Amino acid sequence: MSRRSGILEFAVLGLLRESPMHGYELRKRLNTSLGVFRAFSYGSLYPCLKTLVQRGWLVEETSGQPEAESGTAQPAPLGGRRARIVYRLTAEGKEHFEDLLSQTGPDAWEDEHFGIRFAFFGQTSRDVRMRVLEGRRSRLEERLARMRASLARTRERLDDYTLELQRHGMESVEREVRWLSELIESERSGGRRSRPTEHESADPAHGAPGPSEDTDK
Amino acid sequence: MSRRSGILEFAVLGLLRESPMHGYELRKRLNTSLGVFRAFSYGSLYPCLKTLVQRGWLVEETSGQPEAESGTAQPAPLGGRRARIVYRLTAEGKEHFEDLLSQTGPDAWEDEHFGIRFAFFGQTSRDVRMRVLEGRRSRLEERLARMRASLARTRERLDDYTLELQRHGMESVEREVRWLSELIESERSGGRRSRPTEHESADPAHGAPGPSEDTDK
DNA sequence: GTTAGCATGTAAGGAGTTACATGATTTT
DNA sequence: AAAATCATGTAACTCCTTACATGCTAAC
Numbered sequence: 001m002s003r004r005s006g007i008l009e010f011a012v013l014g015l016l017r018e019s020p021m022h023g024y025e026l027r028k029r030l031n032t033s034l035g036v037f038r039a040f041s042y043g044s045l046y047p048c049l050k051t052l053v054q055r056g057w058l059v060e061e062t063s064g065q066p067e068a069e070s071g072t073a074q075p076a077p078l079g080g081r082r083a084r085i086v087y088r089l090t091a092e093g094k095e096h097f098e099d100l101l102s103q104t105g106p107d108a109w110e111d112e113h114f115g116i117r118f119a120f121f122g123q124t125s126r127d128v129r130m131r132v133l134e135g136r137r138s139r140l141e142e143r144l145a146r147m148r149a150s151l152a153r154t155r156e157r158l159d160d161y162t163l164e165l166q167r168h169g170m171e172s173v174e175r176e177v178r179w180l181s182e183l184i185e186s187e188r189s190g191g192r193r194s195r196p197t198e199h200e201s202a203d204p205a206h207g208a209p210g211p212s213e214d215t216d217k
Numbered sequence: 218m219s220r221r222s223g224i225l226e227f228a229v230l231g232l233l234r235e236s237p238m239h240g241y242e243l244r245k246r247l248n249t250s251l252g253v254f255r256a257f258s259y260g261s262l263y264p265c266l267k268t269l270v271q272r273g274w275l276v277e278e279t280s281g282q283p284e285a286e287s288g289t290a291q292p293a294p295l296g297g298r299r300a301r302i303v304y305r306l307t308a309e310g311k312e313h314f315e316d317l318l319s320q321t322g323p324d325a326w327e328d329e330h331f332g333i334r335f336a337f338f339g340q341t342s343r344d345v346r347m348r349v350l351e352g353r354r355s356r357l358e359e360r361l362a363r364m365r366a367s368l369a370r371t372r373e374r375l376d377d378y379t380l381e382l383q384r385h386g387m388e389s390v391e392r393e394v395r396w397l398s399e400l401i402e403s404e405r406s407g408g409r410r411s412r413p414t415e416h417e418s419a420d421p422a423h424g425a426p427g428p429s430e431d432t433d434k
Numbered sequence: 435g436t437t438a439g440c441a442t443g444t445a446a447g448g449a450g451t452t453a454c455a456t457g458a459t460t461t462t
Numbered sequence: 463a464a465a466a467t468c469a470t471g472t473a474a475c476t477c478c479t480t481a482c483a484t485g486c487t488a489a490c
Contacts, residue, residue, distance in 0.1 A: 006449065024469050032367045033379060044450050046471055084469065121378035150249045161338035162250060168396060172389070179385060223477070241441050261478050263443055301441065 007116045008040055008048050013057065013089065013097040014120045020061070020088040023049060034119045049087055057093030061086045104128055109136035130187055137180040144173050224333050225257055225265050230274065230306065230314040231337045237278070237305040240266060251336045266304055274310030278303045319345055326353035347404055354397040357390050364390070 008030075015021065015029050023046055031039050052058045062083050089097070101124050108117050114136050121129050147170050155163070232238065232246050240263055248256050269275045279300050306314070318341050325334050331353050338346050364387050372380070 008449080022469080023471090032371060033375065041451055042470075043452070043472080050471095115382070118382050119379055122376040154249060158250065159339040162336055164400075165332065165335050172392075175389075175392075183381075225477080239441075240443090258479055259442075260444085260480070267443095 006048070007038075007112055008044060009052065010097075010100055010113075011116055011119075012045075012048060012052065013093060013100070014116075014123070016058065016087055016089045017094060017097055017123070020086050022084040022086045024084075026087070034116060052093070053087070057090055057096055058087045059090055061088060102128055104131040104135065106135065106139075108132045109139050126187065130184065133180055133184050133187065137177055137184065140173050140177050140180070144170065144177070147173070223265070224255075224329055225261060226269065227314075227317055227330075228333055228336075229262075229265060229269065230310060230317070231333075231340070233275065233304055233306045234311060234314055234340070237303050239301040239303045241301075243304070251333065269310070270304075274307055274313055275304045276307055278305060321345055321348040321352065323352065323356075325349045326356050343404065347401065350397055350401050350404065354394055354401065357394050357397070361387060361390050361394070 011030055011034055012026065015026060015034075021029070023042070026049075027040060027042060027045050030045075049058065053060055062085055101120060107113050109132055114132070117124075117132055124132075147166065151166055151170075158166070228247055228251055229243065232243060232251075238246070240259070243266075244257060244259060244262050247262075266275065270277055279302055318337060324330050326349055331349070334341075334349055341349075364383065368383055368387075375383070
């Protein structure tokens with residue numbers, strides 16, 4: 001029970017790996033650095049932090065003030081700002097996160113997970129990065145094939161708007177495939193390339209967040 | 218209570234408006250015509266159908282065979298294929314769906330709803346279409362502005378991959394904005410992508426899409 | 435004669451949201 | 463002194479999925 005996949009959990013561990021933080025700050029980071037995609041609410045964040053503590057991946061540190069010289073450790077931070085609970089990644093937590101980072105199962109390139117995986121590519125080994133990028137690409141290519149097939153079958157019967165929606169959807173996926181191909185190429189040839197900086201012109205652009213999910217099971 | 222948003226419900230009513238269908242077929246249509254986005258499972262579809270029947274928006278028709286001349290109506294369709302339950306939209310259901318179609322609240326242009334709304338644009342009046350398209354566009358423009366602001370603030374501190382992710386995300390949104398602009402232009406000038414025809418007096422008097430929620434509060 | 439696809443469901447649960455509740459601190 | 467924003471949490475609920483359970487019919 002409790003497979004706890006949760007992209008929130010992953011993101012929290014990843015952010016705390018960089019530095020300890022309290023909930024409120026964490027939430028803001030989730031919605032800027034990573035949160036291009038999703039905005040998480042406190043209603044999910046705080047409970048998540050609790051369970052991570054229970055599993056020993058995080059520890060709470062009730063810090064009244066940064067430089068509290070007073071002997072009394074946790075209970076009464078009377079004097080500083082409201083007792084903020086700072087969460088710090090434990091050694092086990094770090095280990096666990098690295099396990100997660102190294103996983104290359106199909107989950108890693110599903111719509112919901114791919115973004116967050118990519119966001120932590122800086123912490124990910126090259127071969128894992130490659131597998132994830134390639135996995136995602138072939139995922140999207142499959143999807144594209146299905147879309148084309150289905151479109152070919154039903155084209156006549158669809159009205160203009162439905163057609164336009166399909167067309168736009170496919171274009172978005174095609175774009176993302178091209179983007180992935182560029183990234184893969186760039187990884188293959190040694191990485192860290194300074195991208196062809198903005199010329200504001202015909203840059204071979206990239207994909208859209210094609211609304212999610214697959215057709216069939 | 219019971220805000221009953223549910224994009225599934227909307228999609229089911231919309232598809233059944235075209236013609237009656239049984240669950241299995243419905244599910245397939247959801248995953249081809251509309252389902253570029255999402256694949257719904259039977260586990261949500263069948264219960265949804267049930268509740269729609271309870272509300273009087275659908276009626277079940279247990280049809281053993283198309284031309285069952287036999288007097289016994291429902292109970293025993295022994296002879297045809299397995300008793301498929303065909304769902305038909307009632308007058309009330311139709312009315313309800315048209316109510317939904319005419320709604321132009323912020324929900325209509327949220328990520329999850331916009332796709333399905335667009336898919337039924339063929340059934341939607343022009344002014345509603347315009348409001349939804351413009352609402353969506355200004356939604357995305359807000360988002361873009363926030364992304365740019367946040368990027369400007371944090372650019373230095375982000376690693377290459379995070380940066381690339383942000384860049385790609387923004388580009389996708391920009392693309393969708395352009396797409397919407399084209400559609401809006403095309404709607405304004407009389408529709409069906411033929412010719413540019415007359416534009417009416419440039420009055421942007423649309424029910425202004427207010428600054429709506431996303432990241433922070 | 436067995437696999438593949440048609441067809442309908444239910445129970446449990448996952449992953450998150452909203453609304454509520456509370457209070458401190460900073461800015462206006 | 464009011465408003466914004468910082469900060470933490472809980473309970474109820476939503477919407478959907480997975481896994482299970484069942485059985486028929488068509489094709490190989």
